[in-house]
Amino acid sequence: xxxxxxxxxxxxxxxxxANSDVSFDVPEGTVVGLIGPNGAGKTTLFNCITGYYPPxxxxxxxxxxxxxxxxxxxxxxxxxxxxxxxxxxxxNLSVLDNVMVGALCRTNSVNxxxxxxxxxxxxxxxxxxxxxxxxxxxxxxxxxxxxxRVLATKPKLLLLDEVMGxxxxxxxxxxxxxxxxTRREGITQMVIEHDMKAIMRLSDRIxxxxxxEKLAEGSPKEIIENSAVxxxxxxxxx
Amino acid sequence: xxxxxxxxxxxGSSWNILGGFTGQYSVGHAAYFGVGAYTTMVLLQFxxxxxxxxxxxxxxxxxxxxxxxxxxxFRLRGPYFVLASIAVAEIxxxxxxxxxxxxxxxxxxxVTEIPPLMIGETMVTDxxxxxPFYYTSLAFALLIILVxxxxxxxxxGYLFLAIREDQDxxxxxxxxxTAYKNTALSISAVFTSLAGSxxxxxxxxxxxxxxxxxxxxxxxxMICIIGGIGTILGPVIGALVLxxxxxxxxxxxxxxxLIKAGIVNEESPVGAFLKxxxxxxxxxxxxxxxxxxxxxMPEGVLGFIxxxxxRKAKAA
Amino acid sequence: xxxxxxALISGILIGGVYALIGIGLTIIFGVMRVINFAHGDxxxxxxxxxxxxxxxxxxxxxxxxxxTIPLMFLYGALLQKVFINRILGALPQNQILLTIGLGLIMSxxxxxxxxxxxxxLTTKYSSSSFTILGISxxxxxxxxxAITCAITAALxxxxxxxxxxxxxxxxxxxxxxxxxxxxxxxxxxxxAFGLGAALAGTAGALISPxxxxxxxxxxxxxxxxxxxxxLGGMGSIVGATLGGVLIGIAESVGGVYFGSGWKEVxxxxxxxxxxxxxxxxxxxxxxx
Numbered sequence: 001x002x003x004x005x006x007x008x009x010x011x012x013x014x015x016x017x018a019n020s021d022v023s024f025d026v027p028e029g030t031v032v033g034l035i036g037p038n039g040a041g042k043t044t045l046f047n048c049i050t051g052y053y054p055p056x057x058x059x060x061x062x063x064x065x066x067x068x069x070x071x072x073x074x075x076x077x078x079x080x081x082x083x084x085x086x087x088x089x090x091x092n093l094s095v096l097d098n099v100m101v102g103a104l105c106r107t108n109s110v111n112x113x114x115x116x117x118x119x120x121x122x123x124x125x126x127x128x129x130x131x132x133x134x135x136x137x138x139x140x141x142x143x144x145x146x147x148x149r150v151l152a153t154k155p156k157l158l159l160l161d162e163v164m165g166x167x168x169x170x171x172x173x174x175x176x177x178x179x180x181x182t183r184r185e186g187i188t189q190m191v192i193e194h195d196m197k198a199i200m201r202l203s204d205r206i207x208x209x210x211x212x213e214k215l216a217e218g219s220p221k222e223i224i225e226n227s228a229v230x231x232x233x234x235x236x237x238x
Numbered sequence: 239x240x241x242x243x244x245x246x247x248x249x250g251s252s253w254n255i256l257g258g259f260t261g262q263y264s265v266g267h268a269a270y271f272g273v274g275a276y277t278t279m280v281l282l283q284f285x286x287x288x289x290x291x292x293x294x295x296x297x298x299x300x301x302x303x304x305x306x307x308x309x310x311x312f313r314l315r316g317p318y319f320v321l322a323s324i325a326v327a328e329i330x331x332x333x334x335x336x337x338x339x340x341x342x343x344x345x346x347x348x349v350t351e352i353p354p355l356m357i358g359e360t361m362v363t364d365x366x367x368x369x370p371f372y373y374t375s376l377a378f379a380l381l382i383i384l385v386x387x388x389x390x391x392x393x394x395g396y397l398f399l400a401i402r403e404d405q406d407x408x409x410x411x412x413x414x415x416t417a418y419k420n421t422a423l424s425i426s427a428v429f430t431s432l433a434g435s436x437x438x439x440x441x442x443x444x445x446x447x448x449x450x451x452x453x454x455x456x457x458x459x460m461i462c463i464i465g466g467i468g469t470i471l472g473p474v475i476g477a478l479v480l481x482x483x484x485x486x487x488x489x490x491x492x493x494x495x496l497i498k499a500g501i502v503n504e505e506s507p508v509g510a511f512l513k514x515x516x517x518x519x520x521x522x523x524x525x526x527x528x529x530x531x532x533x534x535m536p537e538g539v540l541g542f543i544x545x546x547x548x549r550k551a552k553a554a
Numbered sequence: 555x556x557x558x559x560x561a562l563i564s565g566i567l568i569g570g571v572y573a574l575i576g577i578g579l580t581i582i583f584g585v586m587r588v589i590n591f592a593h594g595d596x597x598x599x600x601x602x603x604x605x606x607x608x609x610x611x612x613x614x615x616x617x618x619x620x621x622t623i624p625l626m627f628l629y630g631a632l633l634q635k636v637f638i639n640r641i642l643g644a645l646p647q648n649q650i651l652l653t654i655g656l657g658l659i660m661s662x663x664x665x666x667x668x669x670x671x672x673x674x675l676t677t678k679y680s681s682s683s684f685t686i687l688g689i690s691x692x693x694x695x696x697x698x699x700a701i702t703c704a705i706t707a708a709l710x711x712x713x714x715x716x717x718x719x720x721x722x723x724x725x726x727x728x729x730x731x732x733x734x735x736x737x738x739x740x741x742x743x744x745x746a747f748g749l750g751a752a753l754a755g756t757a758g759a760l761i762s763p764x765x766x767x768x769x770x771x772x773x774x775x776x777x778x779x780x781x782x783x784x785l786g787g788m789g790s791i792v793g794a795t796l797g798g799v800l801i802g803i804a805e806s807v808g809g810v811y812f813g814s815g816w817k818e819v820x821x822x823x824x825x826x827x828x829x830x831x832x833x834x835x836x837x838x839x840x841x842x
């Protein structure tokens with residue numbers, strides 16, 4: 001059962017087609033990797049999916065419901081949430097307050113939200129830093145904070161945009177474990193990543209974008225042997 | 239003077255909910271002050287509606303105004319929102335000047351008689367002395383501080399702060415930006431209008447240049463910034479600094495003190511100048527204060543103290 | 555119909571002066587991203603300087619701009635160096651508050667020094683007008699329009715043809731890139747603010763024969779300047795030029811049809827409409 005269906009989505013900025021006729025499904029409970037060279041349109045697709053801006057053409061269907069034109073807050077309430085390529089902590093709020101904001105998406109009780117937040121912080125192992133200001137955290141912990149914050153919204157589908165960007169191998173490993181744990185909880189995830197090894201380990205399916213179009217789709221094994229994909233990456237490196 | 243302090247606390251604290259907590263700096267809050275003031279005064283003087291009913295009509299009018307203004311201005315961000323808020327307040331001021339049938343234009347509204355407040359057969363007050371105003375304004379001041387605290391610890395507080403910190407991130411976390419901004423503005427507008435109404439009945443006379451002026455909007459923002467924006471007690475400190483300073487200037491206290499201390503000779507040109515002009519200089523002093531605070535203490539007195547405390551903690 | 559054409563012409567003529575104010579503000583915003591709320595008060599300072607040059611030294615207001623321009627330039631440069639430079643990195647809201655404070659200081663200092671009495675600068679030709687095709691045109695307005703055109707042309711030449719002018723445009727386009735290319739961006743900011751002040755002061759000088767002079771006159775012009783720059787597009791000089799003329803026309807024609815008391819409201823409503831529907835203005839960058 002596909003929890004998310006992307007149907008012929010295109011997004012134009014003036015004359016530039018950032019996304020061009022992209023279609024694929026995200027099966028429930030899986031991890032789908034979204035890869036492609038820089039500028040392929042991955043973050044643009046995330047933005048369209050989550051309502052940051054509407055797609056120019058095509059449909060986004062989440063749990064059988066058409067999402068085009070819904071604002072990001074509505075999207076979140078329906079169960080889809082995303083992290084940001086450039087981390088966006090609420091800098092002058094404490095670590096705990098940051099995650100509580102996420103939790104308050106699902107409850108009106110501040111006490112209940114606090115409980116949820118503390119739980120999430122334990123999962124990402126930031127429970128000793130609850131009173132620190134988010135702005136004082138180093139990048140690795142900011143990324144974990146952001147994951148805790150979005151998980152507190154109890155999503156059904158989690159979109160992670162280069163959540164391992166700028167992390168050292170130990171930090172990346174922590175994130176990988178987090179993603180695997182989240183998968184065990186039954187939460188579906190779509191992950192944009194440049195770290196190929198991580199993508200291969202994490203993904204049940206991989207979708208490859210290039211210059212706004214879908215280049216390939218398949219299991220990790222299929223993708224790694226796909227000559228067009230190899231060419232896109234090697235070609236881009238030249 | 240305490241009455242003015244209380245009214246300033248009300249003005250500052252209510253602005254704080256929109257500006258300090260939610261990060262939307264309106265420099266047009268005089269609009270709500272003026273709407274409250276004019277509604278109450280016009281109803282009192284021309285329709286003989288008692289002020290304790292009139293102020294709630296004023297609050298209602300301010301609420302409607304706020305929702306209209308919010309729906310127009312909240313699509314704008316940062317400095318553009320500031321500019322729009324100023325433009326809206328100016329529209330109100332010029333309208334008040336022009337709609338003479340409603341507001342008496344530049345002549346303002348002068349209240350000649352306030353009906354006595356009766357409970358049953360006993361008269362509680364005839365509004366002649368300052369005492370009833372003292373308690374009314376004190377009550378509202380305490381109320382707004384309580385409301386501010388309640389907002390801060392409730393779900394509203396967290397979501398307001400999130401909007402202040404990063405609007406788009408907050409949006410993606412399920413926060414309906416327009417709805418919450420409007421909520422903040424509504425609370426803010428209602429209390430600002432109450433301050434305006436109490437001020438109006440206390441002083442007995444209002445005109446567009448006092449209750450709808452840009453100066454007033456700036457003053458309201460200053461009360462918060464001086465004390466410490468975004469804190470619960472900040473506006474209180476700001477009021478405690480600004481009002482006595484203003485009064486001291488107005489009443490020649492400072493000039494007299496300087497003369498008594500022998501620093502300035504009454505006969506000298508400096509002394510004469512000060513004696514004649516310092517009283518009118520309070521807006522000039524405001525301006526200087528604004529500049530000094532923004533340059534050296536943008537987080538206000540409370541922020542400054544916090545920083546000192548943090549530095550001491552680091553050293554220890 | 556004749557009334558409409560009359561209002562249109564007056565609007566265009568005064569629009570030229572408005573354009574000067576708008577250009578000054580937009581240069582400041584373009585180079586420093588600061589929204590200068592004291593802009594109208596800079597105009598007011600120019601008015602007072604012109605007034606006293608006229609009453610004390612008998613210098614004709616239009617001639618005196620030769621003195622006012624450099625004076626205001628230096629004044630603006632000083633303001634930038636002492637105050638504005640320190641808050642270039644601050645929150646935009648704080649920047650606005652700072653410039654509001656500076657404006658308050660200026661207008662109230664002038665009030666203390668020269669009282670808030672309305673002053674009038676009457677020259678021999680203050681109320682002269684001539685008639686073309688049945689339309690009466692005010693002479694001082696025509697002269698100021700001509701001077702405005704000359705100044706605008708000189709400004710365009712400066713920005714397009716001189717090294718400094720191009721450096722300023724580079725800084726406005728991308729401050730970091732300009733700095734990396736060796737442009738002294740601090741110096742550019744000082745020049746930009748000086749230019750802005752000079753233009754505002756000149757506008758003040760040009761309208762002094764036809765406007766009441768009093769300390770608070772600045773605030774209406776500040777708001778008008780914002781409408782003009784937002785309409786034209788913040789940072790676009792061409793936009794400010796056109797915006798100034800458009801606002802001049804809107805105000806003049808609006809005044810005829812709605813009554814002079816509502817003139818300002820016409821301008822503010824226009825402002826809100828622009829902010830809502832095309833906040834980047836006619837020519838602006840959407841950097842908001």
